[in-house]
Amino acid sequence: MSEILTSREQDYAQWYNDLVLKGGLADYSAVRGCMVIKPHGYALWENMQAQLDKMFKETGHQNAYFPLFIPKGYLSKEAAHVDGFAKECAVVTHYRLKNDPNGSGVIVDPDAKLEEELIVRPTSETIIWSTYKNWVQSYRDLPLLINQWANVVRWEMRTRLFLRTAEFLWQEGHTAHATKDEAVAETRQMLDVYAKFAEEYMALPVIRGVKTANERFAGAEDTYCIEALMQDGKALQAGTSHFLGQNFAKAFDVTFTDKDNKIDHVWATSWGVSTRLVGALVMAHSDDDGLVLPPKLAPLQVVIVPIYNKDAAAREKIDNTATVIKKELEAKGIRVKYDNDDNTRPGWKFAEYELRGIPVRIALGARDMENKQAEVARRDTKEKKAYSLDGLTENIAQLLEDIQNNMFAKALDYRNEHITKADNWDDFVKILDEKGGFVAAHWDGTGETEDKIKEMTKATIRCIPLDNEQEEGKCILTGNPSGQRVLFARAY
Amino acid sequence: MSEILTSREQDYAQWYNDLVLKGGLADYSAVRGCMVIKPHGYALWENMQAQLDKMFKETGHQNAYFPLFIPKGYLSKEAAHVDGFAKECAVVTHYRLKNDPNGSGVIVDPDAKLEEELIVRPTSETIIWSTYKNWVQSYRDLPLLINQWANVVRWEMRTRLFLRTAEFLWQEGHTAHATKDEAVAETRQMLDVYAKFAEEYMALPVIRGVKTANERFAGAEDTYCIEALMQDGKALQAGTSHFLGQNFAKAFDVTFTDKDNKIDHVWATSWGVSTRLVGALVMAHSDDDGLVLPPKLAPLQVVIVPIYNKDAAAREKIDNTATVIKKELEAKGIRVKYDNDDNTRPGWKFAEYELRGIPVRIALGARDMENKQAEVARRDTKEKKAYSLDGLTENIAQLLEDIQNNMFAKALDYRNEHITKADNWDDFVKILDEKGGFVAAHWDGTGETEDKIKEMTKATIRCIPLDNEQEEGKCILTGNPSGQRVLFARAY
Numbered sequence: 001m002s003e004i005l006t007s008r009e010q011d012y013a014q015w016y017n018d019l020v021l022k023g024g025l026a027d028y029s030a031v032r033g034c035m036v037i038k039p040h041g042y043a044l045w046e047n048m049q050a051q052l053d054k055m056f057k058e059t060g061h062q063n064a065y066f067p068l069f070i071p072k073g074y075l076s077k078e079a080a081h082v083d084g085f086a087k088e089c090a091v092v093t094h095y096r097l098k099n100d101p102n103g104s105g106v107i108v109d110p111d112a113k114l115e116e117e118l119i120v121r122p123t124s125e126t127i128i129w130s131t132y133k134n135w136v137q138s139y140r141d142l143p144l145l146i147n148q149w150a151n152v153v154r155w156e157m158r159t160r161l162f163l164r165t166a167e168f169l170w171q172e173g174h175t176a177h178a179t180k181d182e183a184v185a186e187t188r189q190m191l192d193v194y195a196k197f198a199e200e201y202m203a204l205p206v207i208r209g210v211k212t213a214n215e216r217f218a219g220a221e222d223t224y225c226i227e228a229l230m231q232d233g234k235a236l237q238a239g240t241s242h243f244l245g246q247n248f249a250k251a252f253d254v255t256f257t258d259k260d261n262k263i264d265h266v267w268a269t270s271w272g273v274s275t276r277l278v279g280a281l282v283m284a285h286s287d288d289d290g291l292v293l294p295p296k297l298a299p300l301q302v303v304i305v306p307i308y309n310k311d312a313a314a315r316e317k318i319d320n321t322a323t324v325i326k327k328e329l330e331a332k333g334i335r336v337k338y339d340n341d342d343n344t345r346p347g348w349k350f351a352e353y354e355l356r357g358i359p360v361r362i363a364l365g366a367r368d369m370e371n372k373q374a375e376v377a378r379r380d381t382k383e384k385k386a387y388s389l390d391g392l393t394e395n396i397a398q399l400l401e402d403i404q405n406n407m408f409a410k411a412l413d414y415r416n417e418h419i420t421k422a423d424n425w426d427d428f429v430k431i432l433d434e435k436g437g438f439v440a441a442h443w444d445g446t447g448e449t450e451d452k453i454k455e456m457t458k459a460t461i462r463c464i465p466l467d468n469e470q471e472e473g474k475c476i477l478t479g480n481p482s483g484q485r486v487l488f489a490r491a492y
Numbered sequence: 493m494s495e496i497l498t499s500r501e502q503d504y505a506q507w508y509n510d511l512v513l514k515g516g517l518a519d520y521s522a523v524r525g526c527m528v529i530k531p532h533g534y535a536l537w538e539n540m541q542a543q544l545d546k547m548f549k550e551t552g553h554q555n556a557y558f559p560l561f562i563p564k565g566y567l568s569k570e571a572a573h574v575d576g577f578a579k580e581c582a583v584v585t586h587y588r589l590k591n592d593p594n595g596s597g598v599i600v601d602p603d604a605k606l607e608e609e610l611i612v613r614p615t616s617e618t619i620i621w622s623t624y625k626n627w628v629q630s631y632r633d634l635p636l637l638i639n640q641w642a643n644v645v646r647w648e649m650r651t652r653l654f655l656r657t658a659e660f661l662w663q664e665g666h667t668a669h670a671t672k673d674e675a676v677a678e679t680r681q682m683l684d685v686y687a688k689f690a691e692e693y694m695a696l697p698v699i700r701g702v703k704t705a706n707e708r709f710a711g712a713e714d715t716y717c718i719e720a721l722m723q724d725g726k727a728l729q730a731g732t733s734h735f736l737g738q739n740f741a742k743a744f745d746v747t748f749t750d751k752d753n754k755i756d757h758v759w760a761t762s763w764g765v766s767t768r769l770v771g772a773l774v775m776a777h778s779d780d781d782g783l784v785l786p787p788k789l790a791p792l793q794v795v796i797v798p799i800y801n802k803d804a805a806a807r808e809k810i811d812n813t814a815t816v817i818k819k820e821l822e823a824k825g826i827r828v829k830y831d832n833d834d835n836t837r838p839g840w841k842f843a844e845y846e847l848r849g850i851p852v853r854i855a856l857g858a859r860d861m862e863n864k865q866a867e868v869a870r871r872d873t874k875e876k877k878a879y880s881l882d883g884l885t886e887n888i889a890q891l892l893e894d895i896q897n898n899m900f901a902k903a904l905d906y907r908n909e910h911i912t913k914a915d916n917w918d919d920f921v922k923i924l925d926e927k928g929g930f931v932a933a934h935w936d937g938t939g940e941t942e943d944k945i946k947e948m949t950k951a952t953i954r955c956i957p958l959d960n961e962q963e964e965g966k967c968i969l970t971g972n973p974s975g976q977r978v979l980f981a982r983a984y
Binding site (some may be wrong): 027029030031034035036037038039042043046062063064065066067068069070071072073074075076082087088089090091092093094095096097098104105106108117118119120127130134135140146150151153155169194343456 | 511519521522523527528529530531534535538554555556558559560561562563564565566567568574579580581582583585586587588589590596597598600609610611612619622624625627632638642643647659661784835901914
């Protein structure tokens with residue numbers, strides 16, 4: 001099977017693209033920068049959604065839905081926001097087509113020009129805060145704890161499947177609070193939700209941190225993030241949670257009367273993760289034979305493949321056994337498929353399910369029947385082992401847990417080995433070029449230095465970790481004094 | 493509470509609008525024709541989605557996601573399709589804004605004009621079939637059974653919350669088959685899924701039928717539908733399932749090699765329901781005091797309201813009892829809230845939960861504690877009854893079932909009473925004007941007559957019911973011979 005994918009060593013970027021396409025996750029579309037999410041990829045996203053949605057609801061949030069379109073003028077109401085976002089976006093200028101009088105096709109009807117253009121939402125702060133204005137009068141109306149699952153569009157010039165596409169799917173939480181403390185606590189809570197989801201479900205270790213001013217969300221006072229490491233040593237921002245202060249409340253004039261009858265602007269947060277997480281999942285765990293998916297999110301957790309010979313009685317026995325195993329696994333809530341399709345051979349199936357990342361494969365042949373056992377292969381380590389049919393279901397359930405834990409442990413080891421301290425410029429550049437990963441280095445705290453380092457090395461400050469060790473040092477570039485190390489990396 | 497809603501008799505349209513707004517289902521937005529779906533309305537939609545999605549998966553379908561944008565030229569590839577759809581839609585012409593050199597805002601960057609305009613999808617047949625071309629080569633690739641949950645935009649001039657909005661949420665199934673028979677069977681299967689969902693979950697009786705050529709989906713060979721009746725006697729199309737023949741396969745050149753090695757075009761279906769169903773649910777069941785929601789879809793099924801007096805011991809007893817009841821109901825999978833908010837009085841809560849359509853309310857006061865009972869009110873009939881605390885949970889579970897069944901029975905009675913035969917023009921018009929509902933009448937089978945009747949009465953042919961009785965008669969308008977009655981109605 002390995003020949004169908006470019007290997008990671010050969011060309012990591014090509015390996016990723018091959019894998020997304022051939023693993024059945026996504027496809028290119030006829031629309032520049034937009035992708036088609038195929039059933040296997042969408043099922044992964046659905047499993048992510050289901051778990052995140054549960055966690056959002058457990059923390060008191062409700063879902064709602066706001067318009068796809070944003071009046072152009074809204075974008076410029078929050079000054080920092082327009083600078084960060086308004087540039088590259090899809091603009092709706094007309095609302096009608098008509099038959100081409102000079103041909104057979106259709107043309108835009110010049111009589112159907114909108115008075116004010118509409119922007120396809122790149123994010124929804126403005127349209128949501130213009131709505132919150134009508135929903136909030138008193139402290140009794142607060143907090144508003146609302147999330148939206150939606151598509152958004154940012155007109156990216158260079159796109160990559162899942163990681164950076166013009167349209168993508170995401171969730172965006174938008175909350176409104178009576179006090180700054182409450183809003184900050186919400187921002188941090190949602191960062192923790194994201195970190196827990198990444199680590200416990202995606203098996204993806206993340207560093208929780210805060211962004212520098214340069215890297216902050218347009219309109220935020222503080223942007224918190226979770227940062228993960230991919231197998232090529234590049235970092236990937238896996239989720240962000242923003243404390244927005246009173247910026248959007250001021251821009252849209254959202255005020256409330258507090259308990260003491262004083263009027264104040266409302267405090268805000270927003271937070272989001274997107275289909276980018278599917279790309280992160282692929283990059284963090286997969287290998288040259290295909291996808292490696294964590295059992296908790298894998299659309300299929302177990303596949304049973306029969307190894308038939310010509311003996312009809314043996315065949316029937318295999319069928320019956322497989323059917324029983326399938327039922328028992330399903331009764332345990334395990335997602336399982338019995339693939340008894342006669343048109344493809346076991347070897348082809350093995351390779352196909354490896355490519356698709358199914359965590360556990362059970363093969364059943366005539367000899368297995370005689371020995372009352374099954375051949376069980378785990379996708380993460382590719383280890384194969386005979387399991388007794390006695391207690392098989394319990395052991396498979398345990399194996400799925402082991403795989404989940406092993407994938408996290410492996411990714412954590414790799415990540416921890418790739419946080420390297422650098423104390424001078426040469427080491428800094430060398431680590432970035434040769435080893436990759438995060439480089440923990442002192443920085444003088446200025447945006448100018450940050451920009452310069454980015455220009456010279458393409459590395460950005462991924463975050464200042466929460467609970468960062470305070471330590472005197474000198475900026476890696478300027479030598480100016482610094483009170484702590486920050487994490488640099490090249491990133492997706 | 494009734495004073496906060498216009499009554500149905502007074503002004504049905506206004507009643508509906510009041511109810512959607514005040515019942516917390518939706519709100520107007522700053523964008524013309526687009527609505528905000530509020531948490532209570534979105535939770536209803538989520539419950540509908542969850543059940544439909546389950547039914548789609550049980551019938552072998554998978555979810556996927558296709559781009560929001562459609563290249564303008566795609567729309568004109570299927571001739572009938574462009575006539576039906578291309579007229580009123582949101583057109584993206586530019587991909588960038590820039591700071592206004594003459595002011596403080598942003599303007600559309602004239603240098604960022606798209607070579608070919610993009611249409612925000614009004615439906616996705618064209619973009620999906622352009623993709624299927626790459627996915628289908630052989631009969632082994634068929635059938636493709638794919639569904640998409642998405643937002644779509646149709647630039648409607650007259651909009652109504654949920655019933656007709658420029659942007660709405662829906663699902664659209666798009667399947668590809670090797671034979672005509674299989675595609676027709678799929679079309680009918682999905683119609684049955686919709687009918688089952690409407691009747692068993694929405695408590696909404698529907699008539700399954702086929703549309704006349706005039707009312708067919710643009711590009712379909714046959715459009716099947718489920719038609720429901722609202723309380724004002726107007727019909728509402730609640731879902732459609734289209735047999736598309738080979739029209740889209742031909743437009744996008746999607747062919748396959750069959751088992752005999754012959755090349756043929758693929759057969760297609762598409763089918764969809766939308767957030768319009770939320771409007772249908774409201775209109776079919778609710779009353780002058782607020783929403784009446786079927787228990788199977790109600791975001792909250794039971795609310796417990798304590799009636800405190802000044803005695804702290806009694807209060808504690810009420811609290812403890814309520815907490816136990818809540819836990820027991822939750823253990824049975826019932827969605828329940830204990831509303832012990834001290835800031836609002838029981839009477840206010842009663843009215844609020846009636847407005848929001850919570851199927852069952854349990855009130856607990858000091859005297860109830862003494863008598864070991866609870867006062868239980870059902871929303872559908874507004875009947876109140878004392879229930880013993882012994883066996884309360886089982887009885888509430890049974891009551892929820894009774895409410896679901898009673899709502900369906902009531903709507904079915906109303907619907908059946910509102911299918912009236914008319915055998916001459918005067919009766920036909922009189923029934924439409926005075927009684928409303930469906931009028932079963934003979935029609936000569938021509939589009940001209942259909943158009944004329946619509947023009948004269950605003951009634952359209954809602955459908956030709958499946959398994960319709962064959963009966964000789966004369967067209968209600970022209971007197972020409974007819975082999976069966978069809979169902980006319982004024983409709984949403």
